[in-house]
Amino acid sequence: MIKRKLRRHIRRSIFRFAGLMMPVVGAMVSAYALGVEPRKVDYNERDMVLPRLKPGFDGYRIxxxxxLHFDSWIAAKTMLPQIIERINEYNADLIVVTGDFVSSYPENHIEHLRxxxxxxxxxxxxxxxxGNHDHWYNVGILREMLQDAGLKELRNEVFSIQRDDDYLHIAGIEDHWKGLSDVDAIVEQIDDEHCAILLAHEPDYADISSPTGRFDLQLSGHSHGGQINLPFTGAPxxxxYGEKYPAGHYRIGNMQxxxxxxxxxxxLPIRFNCPPEVSIFTLRSPKVAKATQFPIPHGTK
Incomplete structure (x- = not known):
């Protein structure tokens, strides 16, 4: 009898303690998601073995x-200069920005962005x-800003880099959400012999770009990885156009x-189990590199 009462008392105490702790834990998680993780930038370095990459471009760093969503990113004005300083330390061959410079009205932030x-x-x-957000508001003022800042926007066109007799094609697709993408126009501008990389804001565009057989790699953004990545269930x-391939490395057909x-x-200005990211790619030619290309299941990470 005494043991039964003691067990009942212990159970009640545990439930009471859990009830008291839940708001505390919730507050701690919220504080972390709002104030800590959005500032913990992941500088993600990886080798990418691309089948058509010529030996002259082995080791090329992108x-x-x-x-950026500069207007809704709470820490943008303090963090972005620090991030750019760190990026420049990598001495990259090429830097690419895959869309959504702002969330809404760019006029109030144009000088900071520039x-x-x-x-x-x-x-x-x-x-x-x-990206789609850039087109929803004043895309013209953003284009002027990019030009003033020395960035080249690709609008269904190709930027080709030459080393001796070898080429690396960097293509940029206009925003698919707005119905402006034209992959056929890009395919006409690139040959089948040399490596081509596609910049496309929406990652699910890979289901359109991969079947062309012309691209070795597509680089995208858009989904933010979901911002909140819950254990077992993933992003709520x-x-x-960011649902199938929300974050990380995939293979779709013969394209990565x-x-x-x-x-x-x-x-919401929060992140949980989904830190912000800068991606650093070192391109590898299979004719030169001994680097191992880890097998990636089709359509998955």
Whole structure:
């Protein structure tokens, strides 16, 4: 009898303690998601073995940033200069920005964006494509800003880099959400012999770009990895055209895809188990590199 009462008392005490702790734990998780993780940038370095990459481009380094959302990224004005300083330390051959510079009205932030983006330095320049948010508001003023900052926007066109007799094609697709993408126009501009990389804001565009057989790699953003990545269930919400391939490295057919988690945030200024990301790719030619290309299941990470 005494033991039964004692067990009942212990159970009640445990439930009471758990009830008291739940708000505390919730507050701690919220504080972390709001104030800590959005500032913990992951500098993700990886080798990418690309079948058509010529030996002259083995070791070529590309840095990708995406989804700045400068106006809704709480720490943008303090963090972005630090991130750019760190990026420049990598001495990249090329820097690419895969869209969504802002969330809404760019006019209030254009000077800060111009000042920061103009500090990006790479041997072959800085390329960019626009995202859906950029097109929803004043895309014209953003285009002027990019030009002033020294960035080249690719609008269904190709930027080709030459080393001796070898080429590396960097293509940029216009925003698919707005119905402006034209992969056929890009395919007409590139040959089948040399490596081609596609910059496309929305990652699910890979289901359109891969069947062309012309691209070795697609670099995308858009989904932010979901911003919130819950254990066992994953992201509670993902945007249109960012649902199938929300974050990380995939293979779709013979093409590889990498989806960057972005730097900024939208809707809620929080991140949980999904830190902001700068992607640093070292390209490897299979004719030169001994680097192992880890097998990636089709359509998955």
């Amino acid at each position: 840095i990708q940033i995406s989804d 000042k920061n983006l103009s500090m990006l330095k790479a041997k072959d320049g800085v390329l960019a494509v626009m 919400w993902l945007p249109r 895809l990498y989806t960057n988690r972005g730097l900024g945030t939208t809707m």
